[in-house]
Amino acid sequence: MEVEVLFPINAGHFTYAVPEELRGDIKVGVRVSAPFRGTTRVGIITGINGPSGRAGLRPLMGVIDKQPLLTDGLLSLMRWLTNYYMSSPGIVLKNILPSGLLLLRRPGRPRIVYGKATRLTGLVRLNKEQDRAVKEICREEKGVFLLHGVTGSGKTEVYIHVIKSLPEGKGAIVLVPEIAITAQMVDRYRSHFGDDVVFFHSGLSEGERLRHWWRMRNGEAKVVLGVRSAVFAPFKEVGLIVVDEEHESSYKQFEGLRYNARDVAIARAEIEGARVILGSATPSMESYYNAERGRFRYLQLTRRVDDKPLPHVEIIDMTREPKKTWIFSERLIRALEENNLRGHQSLLLLNRRGYSPYIICTECGYTYKCDLCSITLTYHKDTKTLNCHYCGSFKYPDPTCPKCRGIRLRYAGIGTQRLEEELTRLIPRFRLRRMDRDTTSKKLSHYRMIKEVEEGSVDVLLGTQMVAKGHDLPKVTLAGVVSAEIALNIPDFRSAERAFQLFTQLAGRAGRGEVPGNVYIQTYEPDHYVFEYVRKNDYKGFYEKELSLRRELGYPPFSRLIRILISFTRREGIEGTMEEVSKKVREMETDGVEILGPSVAPIEKIRNRYRYHLILKGREQSLLRRRASEILAYLNRMKGLRVDVDVDPVNLL
Ligand code: ADP
Numbered sequence: 001m002e003v004e005v006l007f008p009i010n011a012g013h014f015t016y017a018v019p020e021e022l023r024g025d026i027k028v029g030v031r032v033s034a035p036f037r038g039t040t041r042v043g044i045i046t047g048i049n050g051p052s053g054r055a056g057l058r059p060l061m062g063v064i065d066k067q068p069l070l071t072d073g074l075l076s077l078m079r080w081l082t083n084y085y086m087s088s089p090g091i092v093l094k095n096i097l098p099s100g101l102l103l104l105r106r107p108g109r110p111r112i113v114y115g116k117a118t119r120l121t122g123l124v125r126l127n128k129e130q131d132r133a134v135k136e137i138c139r140e141e142k143g144v145f146l147l148h149g150v151t152g153s154g155k156t157e158v159y160i161h162v163i164k165s166l167p168e169g170k171g172a173i174v175l176v177p178e179i180a181i182t183a184q185m186v187d188r189y190r191s192h193f194g195d196d197v198v199f200f201h202s203g204l205s206e207g208e209r210l211r212h213w214w215r216m217r218n219g220e221a222k223v224v225l226g227v228r229s230a231v232f233a234p235f236k237e238v239g240l241i242v243v244d245e246e247h248e249s250s251y252k253q254f255e256g257l258r259y260n261a262r263d264v265a266i267a268r269a270e271i272e273g274a275r276v277i278l279g280s281a282t283p284s285m286e287s288y289y290n291a292e293r294g295r296f297r298y299l300q301l302t303r304r305v306d307d308k309p310l311p312h313v314e315i316i317d318m319t320r321e322p323k324k325t326w327i328f329s330e331r332l333i334r335a336l337e338e339n340n341l342r343g344h345q346s347l348l349l350l351n352r353r354g355y356s357p358y359i360i361c362t363e364c365g366y367t368y369k370c371d372l373c374s375i376t377l378t379y380h381k382d383t384k385t386l387n388c389h390y391c392g393s394f395k396y397p398d399p400t401c402p403k404c405r406g407i408r409l410r411y412a413g414i415g416t417q418r419l420e421e422e423l424t425r426l427i428p429r430f431r432l433r434r435m436d437r438d439t440t441s442k443k444l445s446h447y448r449m450i451k452e453v454e455e456g457s458v459d460v461l462l463g464t465q466m467v468a469k470g471h472d473l474p475k476v477t478l479a480g481v482v483s484a485e486i487a488l489n490i491p492d493f494r495s496a497e498r499a500f501q502l503f504t505q506l507a508g509r510a511g512r513g514e515v516p517g518n519v520y521i522q523t524y525e526p527d528h529y530v531f532e533y534v535r536k537n538d539y540k541g542f543y544e545k546e547l548s549l550r551r552e553l554g555y556p557p558f559s560r561l562i563r564i565l566i567s568f569t570r571r572e573g574i575e576g577t578m579e580e581v582s583k584k585v586r587e588m589e590t591d592g593v594e595i596l597g598p599s600v601a602p603i604e605k606i607r608n609r610y611r612y613h614l615i616l617k618g619r620e621q622s623l624l625r626r627r628a629s630e631i632l633a634y635l636n637r638m639k640g641l642r643v644d645v646d647v648d649p650v651n652l653l
């Protein structure tokens, strides 16, 4: 007897012989220990074969589990992931299991422990639209539903009702973007499901992650509320997968296995015969298109709970508007002050962290660049450093220009730190909190900040896109955007879609309580088509407009993309190599698949790697993948370069 064993490394299966005494314990899906490159490793059996007569096979050392660790559903999903994302099976394994399960040593003790479950509460009475959505979903056993509900329309209640209706023994997975797992959200699920719900997020210790994993695997927990990786929850049977805020790009993993948890959810539900609810106030172009074409069932919640009005949105044209300072219009400042005097809270969005996006020498035009990346460095005032937002490296600025030794250096543009400084200067009495990646790097700091806003000890919460996500803060009645054009000027075909989603989501934070909300968007590009649709809260109008542009360019949802990223650590010889690649690609048959490039990637260098890419575009998924694997096979034979493949990329930078 021989077995195929998979390890969590970038490789395929390895074959081992099975010693006589272990034969009775061999099953597909159990963990084994086996000798591997001079050490002992833990792997998973993925296949059992008769003797091949191959000489020199090494024997397994031990079998760890009595029952398979991986369910049949997860084993099938692994095959799907390997094939769809053109990855190695080992990397897929590494992604779907907590790393602690495949270590020889025992993991440490859990660090964060939640209190005992709170008392279970009754269900709220659904309104007509919610009720209809729940009924339609419960009528089917499988399929994908797009729940398109305006912000504050009570989508979470719909999810909870459907979960409650699941038959005994079926698990539910609720995916939310990392930032949305606030104490508030946790409480809400706990109050309904008590100890039956577990939470999966990046704040868990490895020990706690393992404990939760086993509770799901053993059928002790029935619901998981978690981020991206919770889509691999090991329930024996899955009845429902919810993907809340399905449009969020944080469902996509940007390294290693570049999967999108939303798409994996759909694949998993298909494999296991479960339902999927994709929820959003601003569905992705792809999902809405799929609903229009009848691939997803479309359900709508058109009004806010209790018929609360949607906020009033004003676009402020900064080219004409009277200004208080170079950052703020008089109108926005007045609105912030008045809102505060009425005892309400405000949100302020500026989607750029740091103090100043670049320091420029006004004599020679010099700006600081990262040594490792082709990126301009951002000045951070708190640390007095110039930081690279791509690789995390930093340096200290000189008092004079490094190039011409001039002394007139200017801090150009604004980031959240400068916004905070400026607003403090203008209205010193405001109690501000700044929420961006720099202030939320500590565990739970983000939760704490939201808690402070809930408790009323904050007047204005300002920050990057983080302030726009998911929270239900009843005293927030005003939301403002500074430099809205930043979101529009990203060189990516999805930038208008992202901007529309961001502004609509931000607006959706305002006026969820008793008092209606107001939204002010400051921009130097007021004529951009995005703003008109944001102002009128016209999702459908935006969708139609954007769709016609995508059709012209043949971009998704009218095509699928696969991006192949080629990178080099040494500059010498790149041109020659890329010419060869280019020639090879031109020779290939391309019926039905358009190949763009190879060309230099928009960000030419990251972490000292020179980057090039090829973009394959086509309607037919299988054809596209076939073409990509031919190119990959060719590239993998070449020396001195690294190849990464990204199926359904969410950005092309
Ligand atoms: P969404 O996720 O669509 O933005 P939520 O599910 O967070 O909306 O609901 C917004 C608020 O309305 C929450 O505080 C929720 O408890 C409340 N709510 C939802 N449905 C109902 C209902 N049928 N009756 C009363 N309150 C509700």
Ligand code: ZN
Pocket: 370, 371, 372, 373, 375, 388, 389, 390, 391, 392, 393, 607
């Ligand atoms: Zn860098």
